[in-house]
Amino acid sequence: MRAAPLQSPGEPAGRPLLVRDDPDAMLAWHQGKAVTVAGFLAEVAAVAERLPEASAALNLADDRYAFSVLFCALLWRGQTNLLPSSRSPAAIAAVAAAFPGCQEVDDADARSRLVTAHPEPLSWPRIAGGITALVACTSGTTGEPRCWPRSWDLACQAHAGSRLRLQSWFGSRFSVVATVPPQHMFGWEFTVLLPLQSEVCVHAGRPLFPADIAAALAEMPAPRVLVTTPLHLRTLAASGMALPPLAGILSATAPLDEELATIVETRLGAPVYEIYGSTETCAIASRRTIEGAWWQPMPGIRLRPGPEGCEVTAAFMQHSFWLGDLIELDATGERFRLIGRQQDLLEVAGKRMSLAALNRHLLAIPGVVDGVALQQAPGRGGVGRIAALVVAPGLDEATILDALRRQVDPVFLPRPLRRVAVLPRNDTGKLPRAVLLAMLQAGRPGTTDVQSEDEDRPAGRAAAAMDSPAAP
Template sequence: MAIVQDTCQYDEAAQMLPLLAMADPQRTLAWRDGVAVSAAQFLDHVEQVAARLPDAPSAVNLCEDRYAFLVSFCALARRGQANLLPPSRAPQAVDEVMAAHPGCYALGEQALQPAPLGYLPLPLLETGAATLATAVAPAIPAAQTVTVGYTSGSTGTPRANAKSWRNLHASTAGNLAMLHAVAGPAFAVVATVPPQHTYGIEMSVLLPLLGAVAVHAGRPFFPADVAAALAEVPAPRVLVTTPVHLRALVESGVELPPLAAVLSATAAMPPALARAAEQRFGAPLLEVFGSTETCAFASRRLTADEDWTLYPDVHLHPQPDGT
């Protein structure tokens, strides 16, 4: 099945698209260690990191901290460099991706041992410094390749999939429309998935960049950690997770702060778990459907309807092989 997404609404003739939604430079873009980070402060960090990057076509973004990943993601885009996203952080996987992209390097906020060849540690990203309320977000070429994600390799050798900034703007519009319907025009996100994964990129990187969304910088794993992270961000809250993490949360008995929605992907959602989660947390459970190749393009609320609803401007076309 071929998937076509109509990007006419973004004006195919447009040569540049904004890197960041900046209607309010002082809007909270991220929560880091209990501190709100404004969009203006974020742009300061992006420019600081971008100025330190070497000239290169691309780099492997190995940041573990979600905020550091966001800063690096945009700094690379600002310099015209693609974010390389290996199928895992295993040294062999990273080395294979770097070998496939001559001239690239790697960067991250941690001291890695062993570190990839040409590894660049990020500077300390201090928050709380004064920022200009008139900060203006830069624009980057719409056709610029911003990410090169890799499939998991579960059906063979991991395959590279490049995405332009126009592609990512279009897919994010569908995700924002879906979440606006249940969480309102502005909300906070806590995610249990890594930012390097396509699902993590879409829901914890692109949403705060292109919408009125604030993301928690952590990646909570255990139920108590998820509850603590949710308590650090204001309502309305959206929890981005997977069926495995969701089952652990439901069975743990841990109380979570009020949620506007729970979002799940990466595996099929058992109907019984969907019903249990909605009853347990008092919030709608939404699933998104997509892939590394396509990004998310459909959603559903399993407790209400088993059928998937395509995002606006997405069309499916049957192929001769039956897909």
């Protein structure tokens, strides 16, 4: 079957797959060489011809360029990209079960016949706006995993505000290197959709180690932007690795504290911007972390605070979305401050604290490499204990608790506190809640518990805890 633009005679013009004027412009850097817009489209067409018939496909490509080729080839054929929250067998199986008959595609499926020159004439494909371009699945960090469909038209409109914001920071042409996978919505929006809908070019790799990040950046033309997470920034800052000049850094998937942002900006000489969003909405706000707690919504986005979270609206949305984050608007109503998740708030004996704040104090303890506090399921009395899993090879539990006691009220000390060798973070640093609870309940060999001296106090009131020091 020959691939053709998904446009029937009676339909509107649709949206272009790529917004580019120059077929010879660089779209990506792949395996040591530049890939032009024309070369990319030729490869997409070749791969689309060989795709089997199906309504949807799990796009499991690890290479960012291969993922983009497959994403566009599936879209061109009218098939939906299914994006699991991770590449774990359980996550893939869950999505496959929800979409019977779907196929799986990976890096090998993106290897088309060698294309040395693009065919003439090469037409720019247009995609019917109503087609379901992707279904993005959440990781279950704050509850049960869910899947969210998004049409091609909605995806492009939702991204328009973010594109304008980035252009105001970096200009219309810049290069992107990313440490986040393309299946995650942050990675997908800013490393797959962005190059398709702008003049941005992207590196195909996903470097994780500081030396690999430096090497990937060195391959890309300036100005350069690094798309990453607080977890990777913490490692990068600790390494002392020098990087090629950066125009800026984008961080998401977890809150970035001001101290780390300041260190990163000082050492790398580039502004650090945080992106706030969700799987349901894509990116909806941004801030420069060192400038304070106030977020600026993306153009066209409106947020309204409510008792259980915040409502997100935009002209292009078919309906509003409610997120579980509590917010406070400033006097102008144009900016907002994140207070925390409703289920993240703890209230004990008239005292209040959030699990996010508790996590920040935990991670600030010298010798703590990683850690997370979370609320267990309610037990006797209808409340759940606060517990913690900590990676701290040189510390014992009593020392960790003593350090934490100096920073927080004793009623909020975790019990139990368990040391572990490593936390089960996924590709973006998130921690699925179900896995954390299983680790607490399993009493795995090599882990130890310590009960707080304040164990007889009530644990407080909170629903499902945040997965990590993280926001959506």
